[in-house]
Amino acid sequence: MTQPPPPQYAAQPPAKDPAMVMGIVGLILAFFCAIVGLVISIIAFLKSRKAGFTNIPALIGIIVGILATVGWSIGGVNLGNVVAKCNELGPGVHKVDGVTFTCS
Template sequence: MSQYQAAPPPSAASYPGKTLGIVGLILAIIPCTWWAGLIVSIIAFVQSRNAGVKNTPAFVGIIVAAVYLVLAVVGYATGLTAQYMPR
């Protein structure tokens, strides 16, 4: 009989904040939940940065949510969203 080595233990996660970054990106893409996507993406980005790992989905989620934020502010400031506001 030949000797087999034991399998290495599974790693905890590939890097911290990966799943949270993906969730943040998905929330940022959805127009009604962009604000939640911004918050979740920032949390994931900070977790990954503290671990010294790059988190592209979280960064993209921050960018997408920031674009929605700018569009919302411009729309509100110019009155474009007034037709959707209750009177």
């Protein structure tokens, strides 16, 4: 009795990262709206990791989102300090401890 030929398996296409597009969107948004980009990048990174991929754009989006969020936070605190100082000093140009404040 002859044996049947072994089954032929078709080559599988390379697997695609299910969250690559989301990672790219998160990276782009991290430059313009840091917190939103950060959240989307984190979600994309976790989805990719769960599927067994490394989503580099999402990882970069996380880094940029964190740095931008910290930068905006520091800038907001400094702006708040300047506004408070101007409220204290009143309108005009004032020099305090070597720092010039121009208040309107």
